[in-house]
Amino acid sequence: MKKEFSLNAIIGALRGVLPPNRDFIPLHEPCFYGNEWNYVKECLDSGWVSSAGNYVGRFEQLLADYTGIKHAVAVVNGTAALHIGLQLAGVTAGDEVLIPALTFVATANAVSYGGAIPHFADSAESTLGLDPGKLDSYLQEVARVNLQGCFNQKSGRRIKAAVPMHTFGHPVDMEPLVEVCRKYRLELIEDAAESLGSFYQGCHTGSWGRVSILSFNGNKIVTTGGGGAIMTNDKCLAGQARHLTTQAKLPHRWSFNHDRLGYNYRMPNINAALGCAQMEQLPEFVRKKRALAARYREALAAIEGAEVFMESSQARSNYWLNVLLLNKNYSDQRDNLLALSNSQGIMTRPAWTLMPELPIYRNCPRMDLKTAADLEKRIVNLPSSAYL
Amino acid sequence: MKKEFSLNAIIGALRGVLPPNRDFIPLHEPCFYGNEWNYVKECLDSGWVSSAGNYVGRFEQLLADYTGIKHAVAVVNGTAALHIGLQLAGVTAGDEVLIPALTFVATANAVSYGGAIPHFADSAESTLGLDPGKLDSYLQEVARVNLQGCFNQKSGRRIKAAVPMHTFGHPVDMEPLVEVCRKYRLELIEDAAESLGSFYQGCHTGSWGRVSILSFNGNKIVTTGGGGAIMTNDKCLAGQARHLTTQAKLPHRWSFNHDRLGYNYRMPNINAALGCAQMEQLPEFVRKKRALAARYREALAAIEGAEVFMESSQARSNYWLNVLLLNKNYSDQRDNLLALSNSQGIMTRPAWTLMPELPIYRNCPRMDLKTAADLEKRIVNLPSSAYL
Numbered sequence: 001m002k003k004e005f006s007l008n009a010i011i012g013a014l015r016g017v018l019p020p021n022r023d024f025i026p027l028h029e030p031c032f033y034g035n036e037w038n039y040v041k042e043c044l045d046s047g048w049v050s051s052a053g054n055y056v057g058r059f060e061q062l063l064a065d066y067t068g069i070k071h072a073v074a075v076v077n078g079t080a081a082l083h084i085g086l087q088l089a090g091v092t093a094g095d096e097v098l099i100p101a102l103t104f105v106a107t108a109n110a111v112s113y114g115g116a117i118p119h120f121a122d123s124a125e126s127t128l129g130l131d132p133g134k135l136d137s138y139l140q141e142v143a144r145v146n147l148q149g150c151f152n153q154k155s156g157r158r159i160k161a162a163v164p165m166h167t168f169g170h171p172v173d174m175e176p177l178v179e180v181c182r183k184y185r186l187e188l189i190e191d192a193a194e195s196l197g198s199f200y201q202g203c204h205t206g207s208w209g210r211v212s213i214l215s216f217n218g219n220k221i222v223t224t225g226g227g228g229a230i231m232t233n234d235k236c237l238a239g240q241a242r243h244l245t246t247q248a249k250l251p252h253r254w255s256f257n258h259d260r261l262g263y264n265y266r267m268p269n270i271n272a273a274l275g276c277a278q279m280e281q282l283p284e285f286v287r288k289k290r291a292l293a294a295r296y297r298e299a300l301a302a303i304e305g306a307e308v309f310m311e312s313s314q315a316r317s318n319y320w321l322n323v324l325l326l327n328k329n330y331s332d333q334r335d336n337l338l339a340l341s342n343s344q345g346i347m348t349r350p351a352w353t354l355m356p357e358l359p360i361y362r363n364c365p366r367m368d369l370k371t372a373a374d375l376e377k378r379i380v381n382l383p384s385s386a387y388l
Numbered sequence: 389m390k391k392e393f394s395l396n397a398i399i400g401a402l403r404g405v406l407p408p409n410r411d412f413i414p415l416h417e418p419c420f421y422g423n424e425w426n427y428v429k430e431c432l433d434s435g436w437v438s439s440a441g442n443y444v445g446r447f448e449q450l451l452a453d454y455t456g457i458k459h460a461v462a463v464v465n466g467t468a469a470l471h472i473g474l475q476l477a478g479v480t481a482g483d484e485v486l487i488p489a490l491t492f493v494a495t496a497n498a499v500s501y502g503g504a505i506p507h508f509a510d511s512a513e514s515t516l517g518l519d520p521g522k523l524d525s526y527l528q529e530v531a532r533v534n535l536q537g538c539f540n541q542k543s544g545r546r547i548k549a550a551v552p553m554h555t556f557g558h559p560v561d562m563e564p565l566v567e568v569c570r571k572y573r574l575e576l577i578e579d580a581a582e583s584l585g586s587f588y589q590g591c592h593t594g595s596w597g598r599v600s601i602l603s604f605n606g607n608k609i610v611t612t613g614g615g616g617a618i619m620t621n622d623k624c625l626a627g628q629a630r631h632l633t634t635q636a637k638l639p640h641r642w643s644f645n646h647d648r649l650g651y652n653y654r655m656p657n658i659n660a661a662l663g664c665a666q667m668e669q670l671p672e673f674v675r676k677k678r679a680l681a682a683r684y685r686e687a688l689a690a691i692e693g694a695e696v697f698m699e700s701s702q703a704r705s706n707y708w709l710n711v712l713l714l715n716k717n718y719s720d721q722r723d724n725l726l727a728l729s730n731s732q733g734i735m736t737r738p739a740w741t742l743m744p745e746l747p748i749y750r751n752c753p754r755m756d757l758k759t760a761a762d763l764e765k766r767i768v769n770l771p772s773s774a775y776l
Contacts, residue, residue: 032432040428040658044420049613049662050606076464076614079635079652105635105646112649113501218438218656225437225656226464247467247493254726256740258493261500261748264467268606268613270428274437274658338642352644360649 005305005330007340013299014346017292018388024345028219028321029385031285035277043273051246053269055276060229062279067196067204069212069231071238074267074275075245078193078215078228082110084244084265085211085230086161088237089187091116095160096152096365098186100130101354102372103165107191108355111163119152119159120356120366123375126312128323129172130164131371136180138367143184150184155365161187166195166205168381169221169320170311174200174208189213193228196221197286197318206231211241216275221285221320221386224275227267285386286318292388293319305330308382322382324348331377338380351379393693393718395728401687402734405680406776412733416607416709417773419673423665431661439634441657443664448617450667455584455592457600457619459626462655462663463633466581466603466616470498472632472653473599473618474549476625477575479504483548484540484753486574488518489742490760491553495579496743499551507540507547508744508754511763514700516711517560518552519759524568526755531572538572543753549575554583554593556769557609557708558699562588562596577601581616584609585674585706594619599629604663609673609708609774612663615655673774674706680776681707693718696770710770712736719765726768739767 003009018025043055056074063072075081091097093115099107101120108118121138124131143159144151150159162181164172181188192198192206193215199205206212211234216227230241243249248262267275297308309323326334334350341348354369354376355361391397406413431443444462451460463469479485481503487495489508496506509526512519531547532539538547550569552560569576580586580594581603587593594600599622604615618629631637636650655663685696697711714722722738729736742757742764743749 029435030437032435036432037429040432041425044424044428044662047417047420048606049418049611051614077652105637105644105650106652109635109649109651218436223437225658226439226652226654247497249493253730254737256493256738258746258748261497262493263497264465264494264614266614268659270613270658270662271656274432342641349642350644358646360646 002304003302007337009303010306017295017299025383027347027383030223031386034281036274039273039277043270049270050268051266055269055272059272059275063229069206070233073230073241075228075265077226078213079106079110080265081213081228081230083113085189085213088211088240089161089189091160096157098162100165101369104352107165108361118364122367122369123372125371127172128167128170132173132176132180139184145185161189163189163191165191168323169195169198169318171198171200171205171315178208194320199316201314221318222278222282224271227271288386289319293322296322322384324380324382326378349381351376390692391690395725397691398694405683405687413771415735415771418611419774422669424662427661427665431658437658438656439654443657443660447660447663451617457594458621461618461629463616463653465614466601467494467498468653469601469616469618471501473577473601476599476628477549477577479548484545486550488553489757492740495553496749506752510755510757511760513759515560516555516558520561520564520568527572533573549577551577551579553579556711557583557586557706559586559588559593559703566596582708587704589702609706610666610670612659615659676774677707681710684710710772712768712770714766737769739764
């Protein structure tokens, strides 16, 4: 028999999981338990702190080895990675790109940087990410596919790509999504910014897209201070990624020639040194975070109307940020729960504002977003650092 | 009586200045002689390696104190700083921006990112940077100024801004350039990527522009691995810079609202920690680099047809990269000198390819570029690390 829903009951359950005697528990803090100092010091001692140093290559190899995706190109952050990833997949100005309405603004901004237009898609309640079935029905209705690609019959613009984002670490249902992308001739680019350490059908997230991206921002499961990576199995695309992120400079002993518009996006060596040490600990971080999720689930199982979101049967999630999902009857209590927990030093956070509710994205095309709008009202992120 | 011009005489003179018994002398290496390790370790110990940490604020204050420019906003690199700086100065898509033809490609690329068009200007032999007198004559001829601003009569586009770049650390002749900008209603944005530590009429480079930028790439006088800063005396613009570089997120305890298209451009704390230690040593770096320039000058003074470029009377240069300037009669020897010195382990480099010679900038508007073209053929950069 469950306890009746109350904010105090929820806070009490969280306190049972979280360490006692701490004034403030942040949402996500990094853990530097490994070779962080050694590698960063070695990097400083070598004098090579910038992009020329060899930790960048080591970090990229560690990413490739762990994910099973052949090539990694380390860059300054996940936003930069997605900006380039979209270019590599052939997205150009005036194209539409399908992205979830429920995502961090960087996904939409990266689409905008190149002059493309975000086209917002609904989420699945089972994964918190893009809903392949609903997307299929929607495209059936609005899209026309011909030799030139997929076109939005309403706007007349080409729909070039779909960018699933693995929300809070939980893998999107990729198998049917790959099928939808094939059917409508859409490039698939995975935004795996939050899902390093998450697998779907035994393969790492990011393995399905022609290009995928990772993020190593300070709040991610593995951090380089700020950082990201472009991931791909295509050697040629990886070469292009390296070229575009180093100002498109052609190799020469001394001459400066640049054959297209390039970017200053490569990751500095000192950040990669930190990343190498962090990657060594990733399996342990994943193990701890999965254990934390199980403890949250157990503690909250006793309370009516609040549950911890768990991975689907095909997924093995990194549980980057744990999700407390309020029952629909209690979604009006979300802000009260946020206010109470934050005032008591337990940092919690709602999901992001739906993209089409931001003034800059108000006029972008979208499908019906019922599930995303519903989830947005009910999600509360819980403290999820690996050391908890 | 000078020695006759010969490549071997030049190499010999360089060897007299450079440390003996070194197989390879790079163009520019950082020096980590100060608190680098202490600060980076403190940063790792605190757990705050990302943009939330307090070294970012300290680094910004050190930059403001040293340059005398009131506000500094630390970002991921100089290219990102210029991209945002142009936006802050009101440059929009379709505007033309006057930049030197003789510059690193990042200056032109930053203009392009926002959809503006580089308009190339000639250099002065006395500073290696924009020639204010020639620019004035040119604008007299091609520009029309009205209440809406300055317009290129040929293209019909607005010329919104001028971006002088302080080449290899040598300040542009700013006093007449400020006058030209006033006369033609151009915003002035200084690209001081290479000139941290360089002063003009006693004020730090970057003090004249409404917005200016710095770079802390691995080859710069002060490095943060990769980094840059937006500098301005305008508090409101500094606030906008902070906002635009953090995804334009509006402050709130937990809600995600973004009021315009923003960027993920802030400098991570670990890079700022490195920068704080480097800034403490900047006066010493400048002193050493000025002494190195004097030694180069003396050594090469004995050889006919080759001289070391020295600061103008109004400038006090950081001599970021020393410039060996070949006499016009010997410009055909530049590539031979590059080949010989590099093959002997003394790293040298030519100036950048003129921007309008790159395919991407071939069709951009330009004035006559005689001096820039001439300088480009005669410049050879010499090893310039502070420890030399």
